Amino acid sequence: MRIHPLVVDGLITAAQTTVAVLLGRESTAQGWPAPDALGWTLVALANLPTVLRNRAPVPVCVGVLAVSAAYVTLGYWPVVNSLGPMLAFYTVAALRPTRTTAVCAALLAGVWIYAGLVTEGSSMASVIAQSLAYALVLWWFGHSAHRTAELTRQLKAEQAERARREVAEERVRIARELHDVVAHHMAVINVQAGLARFVFTSDARTAREALDTIAGSSGEALAELRRMLGLLRADGVQGAADGAPAPGLDQLADMVDRVRAGGVPVDLRITGEPRPLPPGVQLCLYRVVQEALTNVLKHAPGAQAQVELAYRAGEMTVSVTDDGTDRGTGVDPARKQDRGGHGLIGMRERAKLYGGSIVVGPRSEGGFGVHLTLPTSAQSARRGDAVAE
Template identity: 40%
Template sequence: MRGRNRSGDEGRTRHAPRACGGGRVPSPEGRAGGPPWVRDWPGREPGGGVPWRSSLLLAVFVLVGSGFAARGQPDREPLDALARALLLAGPAMLLLRHRYPVTVLHGVAATALVYLGAGYPYGPVFLTIAVAVFAAIVAGHRYAAWWVLGLLWAGHLLVAHWLYRYLPPAGDGPAPWGQELPIAASVVAIVTLSELARVRRQEWARVRAERAAAEKRRADEERLRIARELHDVLAHSISVINVQAGVGLALLDSDPEQARTALTTIKAASKEALGEVRQVLDTLRTPGERGEAPRAPAPGLDRLPELVEQAASAGLAVEVTTDGTRADLPPGADLAAFRIVQEALTNVVRHSGSRTARVHLAYAPGRLDLRIDDEGPATGTDAGGTGNGLAGMRERAASLGGTIEAGPRPDGGFRVHATLPLRPTKENTP
């Protein structure tokens, strides 16, 4: 324009929360996207802290700069107490620019216009307007900022070119029209920079939302994986324990030796279940926190004989047949195949009246076919089951890009048929 912990648990170590996959939960600053100084932008989210540091620095600069500017403008009114109060009013209102950007913008513009109308020297007072406009535009109040700038410019034109004869200082003349060009350029620069900052802020908000959604999706997937593992481990082992407990109770008096065998089976099944549950829960720990390797590798089809033996201890005879050349499977496919067979046999023990089952493995290039059959009929009881077994099998197959079909056979009984694609990895290459 013109010219100790507070919970009272003293001996307890408290750990920061971790992601389900064992990684460290990022801090809010790390998820925000963009440089750290964006947290003190004039237009950051409402409700943030009071920007007193930047406002204090601006107040000092405006006061000192206006004092120097007054020396070169002897024809203007000297800086008195009212002038200094008006100069400080702008930075003082800017303390609330995060919470009330539009109101602050109107107040700062009105204060600057009163300062100009009173005939005080031109100078850094316009910086307060620039900061207020920046805060309003970055906060999303674009049209309000444009309107206020337009009204302020119109007020300046009235004061500088028409009302000057009625306003201090006495004897002042009209301002040259040539100075309006740099003023217009300054206004365009302020608006342009503010719009660019608004666009970047929206882009960072979008990236932040995408990262948060991705973290939530990964956490949900990890929780689902752990839920599947726990279901498969516990459902199988508890089914064996349930059957053997019934046998032991029935034979406790008539055949103590057979009852002892049932109790031995229960002990072995519960020990194995505890080991597998511990292994699943260990995946929740941060790698290296305990300084030890996993207790055991993830189960695969190499443990199929143990599964058959466990089923036999529950009174289920399992016949295993294989077609094709047996090949090493990728870890994910090997675990999924084992769990599908385990869940299918568990369902036979719990839901079928048949005491026999057939497991057929067919190895083909890039594919493994699993088929588990029993002769039925269904018993109509669920033995305390949760109904999540078939859903878990489908999720395991789908996670590998495979398919699974499960349902009654036309000739009676029940069949589970899974097709798992095999993606060779370097560690599985002979």
């Protein structure tokens, strides 16, 4: 559970104030006057404001330095309020530019030297050396923290941009495959329209069947086209349309045989009553199985894999599991994707495109698994998406 930054600052301030109170109680033993009501008030003002140091670093730093100087001026032990100003200055060095940090460093060193001047018996050479050393050390640590934070922000921005590019590339690739599906429907419509026109007056039954085929193909093509356009509009990407016809479930066994030939024992099981499915749904199922088995080949050599395709009422499910002790079918988001843009991004985008859900991760009994569920009715396919990792 992540702790709120203000809570962390509060705990640090409480610890620092406790140390200041303990030092104040030791003032008499060190030969300094014990703090009275005014003294304790100044102790509180020199330490408690540091809880807001990350929200207003410069005002807090200047304020606690001014209170510390007042505390020293009234003749109290300077060491009591040394932690508050140092913590406040460190925060300035970590969050603000060098010029602002230099000014606050001069103020910190100045208060330190002023305390030495008003303290009888002080060795000014030692006081000056301490003031410069503490200021430089705090400046260095603060600067290092500032640089680390900047590098972290840059790294996150680069990772986000890289992920955005990968998603865009994957969407373009999927859109190209969907183009093949739509082109297939158009070819069917063209042939059936020619047939219907040819037999319109001589064979009404054949003409009617051709028109029914045209209606079905045009409906599926329109649905695929809408998905493709929505995909391209999401990030404003555009892509060309080329390549071989998209594969379907009728080629799933051939693909499994190729994986077996590559050295991975694969068991393919198909349950339920097979039925015709839209080409886009078949393509989505095929590609997810292909990517999962490819990852078994890459990351779990020697593992045994199982592919289970289930025809269910209103939906299709496919599971790819392996018993490997390595990474298996799990696709780590931090792992470099292959040149084709496959991986978890591709699985996620395909599931999203067809309103399905996908779960990728380690299995309790060992190995990894991929489980995809796709709705097959037009209404459920429009409901949205759900992706889990």
